[in-house]
Amino acid sequence: MADRCGAGMDLPQDQYSQLAETFRLLGEPNRLMIVVACLEQPLNVGTLAERTALSQSLVSHHLRLLRAARLLKAARQGRQVFYAIADGHVRDMLTAMIEHMTEPHDEEDAEGKPLHDHED
Numbered sequence: 295m296a297d298r299c300g301a302g303m304d305l306p307q308d309q310y311s312q313l314a315e316t317f318r319l320l321g322e323p324n325r326l327m328i329v330v331a332c333l334e335q336p337l338n339v340g341t342l343a344e345r346t347a348l349s350q351s352l353v354s355h356h357l358r359l360l361r362a363a364r365l366l367k368a369a370r371q372g373r374q375v376f377y378a379i380a381d382g383h384v385r386d387m388l389t390a391m392i393e394h395m396t397e398p399h400d401e402e403d404a405e406g407k408p409l410h411d412h413e414d
Contacts, residue, residue, distance in 0.1 A: 319363050324348055325356045329365055329379070333388060336369065336376035 305313070320326050327346045331337060339357065343350045357377055360366040367380045379385045 316363050316365065319359055319365070322356075324352070325360060328353065328356050328377075329360060329384075329388065330392070332366060332377055332379050333385065336378035338374045338376050342377070 320329065324346060328342055331342055331345050337345070339350050339353050342348075342357075343353045346353065348356075357366065357368075361368060361377075364380050365384050366377045368375050368377050370376075379388070
């Protein structure tokens with residue numbers, strides 16, 4: 295798998311479509327909240343509904359889509375189903391993006407000039 299990474303990666307068209315669909319699913323804020331909530335530990339529908347302030351039926355709908363995209367996995371424990379991040383790839387991607395969004399940065403244009411001039 296390591297040799298498939300890098301600037302020379304060439305995916306078949308159907309895999310680009312799958313990847314775009316995965317990012318489209320994660321582009322919906324409620325689904326993203328659900329996935330991020332599952333980063334720490336597996337959670338059931340009720341807990342996810344509480345943490346996201348969504349109805350249980352809406353959470354269940356989003357969970358079906360996220361499982362179909364292999365972003366989350368489900369495990370039954372007694373009468374409840376707990377949802378967790380599907381694998382290390384998903385965890386690593388989300389963690390890296392969260393770190394990217396929360397790190398301090400200076401906004402510059404292509405020439406390295408600040409985008410926002412504070413000389414008002």
